[in-house]
Amino acid sequence: MIYVDLDGVTASWKKSLLRVVGVDYEDEETRSYLKKNNGKIDGMADVGLMWKEIKKEGTKFWAELDLFPWSKELWDKMNKKSNNVYFLTTPSEEPDSCAGKHEWIKKHFDTRKFIIAPEKQVCANPNAILIDDFPENIEAFEKAGGHGFLWPNDLAIEDGDERIEDVFKELIKKIDSIK
Ligand SMILES: [Mg+2]
Numbered sequence: 001m002i003y004v005d006l007d008g009v010t011a012s013w014k015k016s017l018l019r020v021v022g023v024d025y026e027d028e029e030t031r032s033y034l035k036k037n038n039g040k041i042d043g044m045a046d047v048g049l050m051w052k053e054i055k056k057e058g059t060k061f062w063a064e065l066d067l068f069p070w071s072k073e074l075w076d077k078m079n080k081k082s083n084n085v086y087f088l089t090t091p092s093e094e095p096d097s098c099a100g101k102h103e104w105i106k107k108h109f110d111t112r113k114f115i116i117a118p119e120k121q122v123c124a125n126p127n128a129i130l131i132d133d134f135p136e137n138i139e140a141f142e143k144a145g146g147h148g149f150l151w152p153n154d155l156a157i158e159d160g161d162e163r164i165e166d167v168f169k170e171l172i173k174k175i176d177s178i179k
Pocket of ligand 1: 005006007008009132133134
């Protein structure tokens with residue numbers, strides 16, 4: 001089983017959340033802050049306002065998150081590795097996020113192979129690997145008996161601090177070591 005995260009791995013969540021709070025995603029200082037703080041905007045923008053604005057946009061906010069340039073390649077590569085590849089994503093407090101995420105997956109990947117779960121580790125087992133950008137999620141998944149691959153910060157890949165070819169290479173190596 002290979003589980004692929006949406007936000008930060010295949011869906012450009014940071015870009016859209018900065019848009020709703022009116023912060024420039026391209027600004028260098030903003031980007032270095034987000035890289036250092038693992039995507040958390042606490043301290044640079046109003047988190048309460050962010051959720052309020054996201055709620056206002058409803059399903060549209062989630063359905064219209066941008067793809068990363070590598071998202072399709074990651075999905076294709078994983079499907080070559082396994083017959084059991086699922087998107088695994090956490091919903092927000094709002095039911096809209098579930099519908100929007102479903103819409104996003106359908107639009108870009110035309111698949112129903114997805115799981116929306118607030119705690120990703122419920123899917124952990126010795127044959128499962130989670131690809132996720134949050135160290136806390138990886139830790140919990142491993143603790144529950146699964147394997148984890150910490151996806152680098154998306155901004156670091158976009159800015160060339162990390163090479164996507166190297167990320168894929170490391171990921172494949174990790175998957176091969178499990179079998
Ligand atoms: Mg994520």
